Structures are given as structure tokens and as C-alpha cells.
Amino acid sequence: MKIVAAYPESLTDKEFHYCPGCTHGIIHRLVAEVIDELGVRKDTIGVAPVGCAVLAYDYFNCDMHEASHGRAPAVATGIKRVHQDKVVFTYQGDGDLASIGTAEIVHAANRGELISTVFVNNAIYGMTGGQMAPTTLDKQKTTTSPYGRDKGLAGNPIKISEMLAVLDGPAYIARVSVHDPKHIRQAKKAIQKAFQVQLEGKGFATVEVLSSCPTNWGMSPVQALKWLAENMLDVYPLGVFKEVD
């Protein structure tokens, strides 16, 4: 008998705290499946962020280190420089990576730090209750942009993948989405690639994953996935922005 689907060994049996319909659970599972398939669970150290995924250290069944807000790439750098033979990844949201942690992600990428970053972009601060994120879309309503984000006042949705791709350090930069099964399969391939380039010593890798936040967007899970597809894909086009052979 061949097992075609099973619970990933790289996830603990702890129940996720995520809201119903949140896609963090899917992304956690994809990361765990990739770690399983590469056979590196016992050689992997993950760095958890501040934000909705703050408790990721309870869910990934490998060594974990909880970072302060935005600093996961710096923490991961410290770990990787000590254990150059281990696999080190960060799991970060958009408030964490694209706002307070921009210096850390840019410089980790630019150094070609041999770490892999999973960057979950749901265009809002989820954990703190739905405030505007740097990735919030123009005219999108949040608790700190109650009249809709005003570009003139609050700036523009920040395009992290495009920014990182112009640097020389990254080996792989891709943006994917998890709004339907086809895209979920593509997302997994991208996450696998991000870990693979680290194992091959090619350089830094980031996979930006477009994600939904039904609770703070004020939508049903199904509506939220539809909203993602209809609104976020135009601003945040999917694709591979950098890939080093």
C-alpha cells in the first residue's frame, strides 16, 4: 500500500489558533510537507515572527526560535552563521517583514544569507485587529484607514518581491497565492524551490504568499478568497521574479 496523503511529520499535533478560513493553516502545511519531502526536519531551525503566526513555534515540529517584530531575518542570520550546515527558514507576515522589518529582510537578502523566507501577504495586520499594513491596497478599508487607504496620505502598497529581486544576493524570489487548489500546488513548488536553493548553497530565497484574512476583511472565507483573486492579483502579480541557475 502506498501512502498518498498523510499528516506531515513536520507539523506538531497542536491545533492551530488561526481564524476559520484563514490560509495560514494551508501555508504551514505546505512548508511542513516541503521539509518532510526534503528529509531535513531534524536539521531545520525555523524562526517565528510577531503577528498572527507568532505561535508558529508550537506548530512546526522542528527546532524553533521566536523573533521580535520584523527581526526574523537577523535572528535567522545569527543561527545560520553558527550552524552553516543546517536549514534555516523564517515565516513572516506583511506587518513584520514589509514594515518594521524592511531593513532586516533587505540586508539578509542582499548578503545572500543562506536562509529561506516564507512571506505571508494578506494586506492587513491580523493579530492586532485589522490595521492598515504597508501591503494594504489603495482605497482598502482597515481600522486605521477607515475611509479607505489614501495613497497621498498613507503611501502605496509595497511590492517586496519586486524590490528584493533587483538585489544580487537572492537566488530565488517568487510570488504565489493560495486562493484555489491550482495555486496552492504552485505555491508548494515555489516553497520547495526556496528550500532547495538554500540546500544547494545558491543564496537567499523568499516566497511571497498572497493570503486571505476573512476576519479582518469582514468577509466569509469564500468571499475572501474571491476578493484576493479579484483585487490582490492585479497589484501583486504572481510569478518568479528572480531565479539563479
Add this chain to the structure above:
Amino acid sequence: MVDKVLMKGNEAIAEAAIKAGCRYFFGYPITPQNALPEYMSKRLPEVGGVFLQAESEVAASNMVYGAAGAGARVLTSSSSPGISLKMEGISYIAGAELPAVIVNIMRGGPGLGGIQPSQADYFQATKGGGHGDYRLAVLAPSSVQEAVDLTIDAFDIADRYRNPVMILGDGMIGQMMEPVEFKQEIDPADLPLKEWATDGARGRKPNIINSLFLDPQKLEDHVMKLEDKYKQMKANEVRYELYKMDDAELAVVAYGTTARISISAVDMARKKGIKAGLIRPISLFPFPEKVINETAEQVVNFLTVEMSTGQMVEDVRLAVNGEKPVYFYGRTGGMVPSPEEILAEIEKIGGVKR
């Protein structure tokens, strides 16, 4: 017999860290401690270590947080404004119970301040510095040799208590040259394995480095565990030096560079027939409160001398507990008190029964 070499304080601290088995340094340039990272950038590759110039002090302290969690002996250094930025990482390092050594070569503040020697970061260093209920062990050298010895001890204390340790120097200690010897050399391979470290979960359950406790009872329990460590430090790690205190009627209390200058002032006072002595705290946390409290029975009064507007003097007053007057003399902003100025204060308050 170990050969003595002439070294700048900043460089001697760096070499001492290497001798203590430290192979990782993460830092960011700031005057007057630049000779320390510069030395590390040259020396660490020679011993198979890693020097990394971070994008900011915030990033550097978080790299230290990562490397310390990964089980390494790790050092960072900075000067006052940079230490303020490092406080984010330092609070997490303390909260997650990780060993690390931080060097602060103090300069005048607040704000951008100046680049001359100062002791105005005493509060920040000894009262935690970052957010939350925690303390650093704080060691204050008053010579380059002592900076070497305390740096090596700092790594041991950090490992023993799983707590960050700060070497608190100033621009004078960092930049002056003195002969030093390195009495020991530790091979990092000989250091005991840190079973809690994130080095890959082979043959064990995953390790988690964390300072988050959402349940207030669990956080209180955790903070009380930290508090117990600080009580142990108070019992076991107090360091001080007494100079001419046997028959002293006036006790000068000073640390670091100011203590050196105060020794000259004490000698000058003695020549004038004033029975002055010096209590030099070496550990600023834990503070040598017992010896100061007991000295209150012996002396007429105390004079605390600092390169600040008066920070350690509060701890001296707490230790003296109202038993005797505690006077203060300080210069600040990068101004260094002269022995004559301190002598004038000693003469002003007398030091003899009136």
C-alpha cells in the same frame, strides 16, 4: 610566565572574547568603540569565526539573539546611542534566558550626545535597560587588564546563569593603551554542550527559544524564575575592591575610569591628613550593597563620584539607607573629573568628625 602585550582597551576586550571561546561577533560601527569590531573583523576569520557587520544595532542584537539561541558564545559591542538600539534584542535575550556578552563603551548623552568618555548609562545598564522585569549582570573594568579578565569571566557568568552580561566601560577604558596578559585560552570545542540550543532536533524533541507567555500566570512564573537567578547573582557574583578603607572616615565610591582618578584624589587627601578611602564597585549589578551598608558604621560620610549627574549615587544611598550622609560629585557630557576637583570635594565635606 605569560608575555605582556601593549593593547588598546577596545582591542584587548576583543582578544579576550576570542580567548574565552567566542567565535561570533555581530556589530555596527559607532565611536568610541570602533577598534573593537575592527579588531574582530581581522582576528575572527583567523580562528574560524564569523564577524558580521550588521545593517543596524537593532539587527546586530537580534543576530546575537539568534546565535546565542543556536548555542554559540557570542559578542556584540557598541556605545551609548547604539546600546539604546540594541535594547530590543537584549530584552528578548534576557527573556529567552540566553547567554551573551554586550560591551558598552559609554559616551556622553542623551541623544546623539558626544563622543568623549561618560558614565551616564549606569541606569540603563543596571536597571535592565530594555522593557520588562530583567537585569543584566554588569561588570565595570577600571584598567585594560581588568577589562580582559572581566570579559573572560563575563562569558562564564552568561553561560552559568543563561543571562546577558554587560561590560560597562567608557571611552577612556576603550581607547587607552596598557600592557595586558591573557592568562587562559578556551577552545570552543571544549565548552559544554548547550542542550537547550537550536542546533537541529536530532535524537531529541525540538527545542524552542522563546520569551512569549500569553498566560499571565505562566509569565509571572517565568519572571519569578528570572528573579531567582538575579537573587543567586546577588549572593554569588558581587565584586568590589577596597582601597585604604581600613581606617577611612570618608568613603569615596566610584567605578571604572572615575575610580582610577579617585585613587589619586584619596592619596592626595591622605597627604593632607584626611582619612579617605575608596570603595570601587566592580560588579554594578549585582551592586556591592552589603559592604557599603557595613561601611556606614565606620565612616562619617560618603562621596560618590561619577561621570554623570548622579546615577550610581542612588544605589549608594539605598545601601547606606540613611545611616550617613551621601554626597555626590560628577562631571558629565564627556568631561572627566580631575583628582584635584575630587580632592576639593573631599575637603569640602571634610571626612572628619565635626
